[in-house]
Amino acid sequence: MNRRQRAKTVIELEPRRATSTETSPTRAVEPDPLYGVALLKTALELKRRKDGTPEEILRGVLARMRLSEDEFRAWLSQQGGLAKLLGGGGT
Numbered sequence: 001m002n003r004r005q006r007a008k009t010v011i012e013l014e015p016r017r018a019t020s021t022e023t024s025p026t027r028a029v030e031p032d033p034l035y036g037v038a039l040l041k042t043a044l045e046l047k048r049r050k051d052g053t054p055e056e057i058l059r060g061v062l063a064r065m066r067l068s069e070d071e072f073r074a075w076l077s078q079q080g081g082l083a084k085l086l087g088g089g090g091t
Contacts, residue, residue, distance in 0.1 A: 031075055038065055038072065 038061055045057045052060075062069050 032067065032071070034065060034067060035072060035075055038062060038067055041065070 038058075041061045042054070042058050045061060046054060049057065059069065062072055
């Protein structure tokens with residue numbers, strides 16, 4: 001080996017293990033860290049824009065952020081739903 005060359009480091013990764021939440025049919029949705037950002041962006045869009053429904057604005061934000069709408073809505077239902085988060089009711 002030449003003085004200027006560095007030794008290459010090889011890292012072997014372990015295979016991903018299946019957890020109990022992945023195998024159960026009623027699994028809890030793993031929250032993506034960007035879900036909170038999506039909610040914040042939706043709130044800012046709702047405040048800024050007066051045209052469009054909250055559903056349309058949310059779909060637009062999720063599309064721009066490239067987040068899965070189905071997974072986001074599953075997570076959102078665990079949090080109490082869109083109406084509760086937007087202050088539209090629910091307890």
